[in-house]
Amino acid sequence: MATVLGCIADDFTGATDLAGLLARSGAAVRLRMGVPDGPPQDTAGIEVIALKIRTAPVAEAVAQARAALAWLRAAGAERVFWKYCSTFDSTPQGNIGPVAEALMADLGVQQTIYCPAFPENGRAVFMGNLFVGRDPLDESPMKDHPLTPMRDANLMRLLAPQVTRPVGLVDRLCVARGAGALRAELGRLDAAGVAHVVVDAVADADLGVIAEACHDMPLMTGGSAVAAPLPGLLSGGAAEARAAAPDLAPGAVVLSGSCSAMTRAQVSAYLRRAPGYKLDPLVLRTEGAGAALAWLEAQALQDAPLVYATAEPGEVRAAQQALGVAEAGALVEDALARIAVAARDRGARRFVVAGGETSGAVTQALGVVQLDVRREIAPGVPWCFAESGGVDIALTLKSGNFGAESFFADALALVDTL
Numbered sequence: 228m229a230t231v232l233g234c235i236a237d238d239f240t241g242a243t244d245l246a247g248l249l250a251r252s253g254a255a256v257r258l259r260m261g262v263p264d265g266p267p268q269d270t271a272g273i274e275v276i277a278l279k280i281r282t283a284p285v286a287e288a289v290a291q292a293r294a295a296l297a298w299l300r301a302a303g304a305e306r307v308f309w310k311y312c313s314t315f316d317s318t319p320q321g322n323i324g325p326v327a328e329a330l331m332a333d334l335g336v337q338q339t340i341y342c343p344a345f346p347e348n349g350r351a352v353f354m355g356n357l358f359v360g361r362d363p364l365d366e367s368p369m370k371d372h373p374l375t376p377m378r379d380a381n382l383m384r385l386l387a388p389q390v391t392r393p394v395g396l397v398d399r400l401c402v403a404r405g406a407g408a409l410r411a412e413l414g415r416l417d418a419a420g421v422a423h424v425v426v427d428a429v430a431d432a433d434l435g436v437i438a439e440a441c442h443d444m445p446l447m448t449g450g451s452a453v454a455a456p457l458p459g460l461l462s463g464g465a466a467e468a469r470a471a472a473p474d475l476a477p478g479a480v481v482l483s484g485s486c487s488a489m490t491r492a493q494v495s496a497y498l499r500r501a502p503g504y505k506l507d508p509l510v511l512r513t514e515g516a517g518a519a520l521a522w523l524e525a526q527a528l529q530d531a532p533l534v535y536a537t538a539e540p541g542e543v544r545a546a547q548q549a550l551g552v553a554e555a556g557a558l559v560e561d562a563l564a565r566i567a568v569a570a571r572d573r574g575a576r577r578f579v580v581a582g583g584e585t586s587g588a589v590t591q592a593l594g595v596v597q598l599d600v601r602r603e604i605a606p607g608v609p610w611c612f613a614e615s616g617g618v619d620i621a622l623t624l625k626s627g628n629f630g631a632e633s634f635f636a637d638a639l640a641l642v643d644t645l
């Protein structure tokens with residue numbers, strides 16, 4: 228089938244979030260992990276390519292995003308969506324703006340919009356400022372993120388240093404007047420040379436207006452929620468019969484490298500009902516992952532044991548001071564990736580993974596190249612089926628701050644009903 232909408236996500240949890248929301252429409256959505264090696268084959272109406280470029284050096288992020296775009300265009304996509312985090316996570320150098328500008332240049336467009344709002348998960352944009360629940364982004368737990376601490380809530384201020392062309396805003400007062408008013412305002416800004424337009428949205432109805440006004444743009448950017456209405460607006464996103472769910476053995480493992488506030492609560496809740504092993508980056512540095520692997524070896528996989536590096540902000544800061552931010556993160560990601568492979572080789576077939584970077588590392592180590600997206604456990608977190616090392620597995624990749632406190636148990640309870 229020719230692809231009508233091609234999506235590029237900057238991390239793996241973000242990609243499953245986006246694919247899950249697009250699939251709510253019933254449209255056929257194919258999720259590829261990394262840019263596929265060969266030319267497009269067996270494509271769906273909606274294609275999502277998951278990259279692991281949120282914290283990559285800018286030039287590398289841009290090169291990967293451009294390669295993804297070239298593949299999506301070869302698949303027929305004339306509309307492209309650039310998905311980043313609903314909390315606008317980016318490093319000080321920042322990849323959101325440079326990737327958007329590179330995609331705009333390749334697509335030959337002068338203007339795009341930015342809307343990370345995700346009301347179902349408490350993310351709203353008002354007067355260009357991003358809120359998490361009732362808190363401005365920089366007063367939310369995102370201020371302590373291990374890799375992308377967010378210290379400003381103003382999206383124009385965050386974006387301006389990342390791009391070369393002018394940044395502007397369409398505020399909620401305009402969005403509330405409907406798609407025609409929004410289109411007219413975008414036209415006025417375009418005539419004034421404003422290339423990068425932050426658009427306010429506080430509720431799903433605003434996102435409907437934005438999608439209606441902007442679905443014809445060759446490039447839209449944002450969180451998953453503003454993309455959710457697109458399948459209904461673009462012809463060709465037809466439904467596809469689902470393959471039967473694979474018969475999965477009971478063994479499961481829960482892996483958490485996320486230190487986000489919600490994951491910390493989820494880890495605490497899960498430790499009350501399942502065995503757990505805590506990774507320490509300082510120990511990983513000197514002794515490797517041997518002790519964790521030995522611990523896992525002694526566990527019954529039917530108990531769905533948890534291996535986690537999830538820690539409070541003070542502990543994370545101490546590890547980062549001793550090892551450096553990148554090294555601390557890489558040690559944890561490598562260890563969890565090795566543990567995932569060991570668990571699969573011992574018979575685990577259900578994987579619950581918390582953390583975007585963590586999910587990228589685990590999925591790559593498991594050699595997963597494509598995910599079949601199924602039902603959401605919580606908004607933006609679907610179960611997926613995949614093939615890994617010649618066996619069928621179920622995998623859910625949870626964004627740091629998504630899901631209820633009982634998420635890990637909720638996920639494991641749902642997987643047999645898919």
Ligand SMILES: Nc1ncnc2c1ncn2[C@@H]1O[C@H](COP(=O)(O)OP(=O)(O)O)[C@@H](O)[C@H]1O
Nearest residue numbers: 373485487536538546556559582583584585627
């Ligand atoms: N105890 C720790 N000390 C330092 N870094 C850690 C620790 N635990 C996890 N990390 C790193 O923090 C990062 C968390 O990012 P990520 O997996 O994307 O989670 P989230 O989805 O919450 O953003 C990862 O690179 C992970 O390896």
Ligand SMILES: O=C(O)[C@@H](O)C(=O)COP(=O)(O)O
Nearest residue numbers: 240241244312313583626627
């Ligand atoms: O948009 C979102 O919030 C998520 O899809 C996402 O990208 C979250 O990233 P992580 O918290 O790093 O998993």
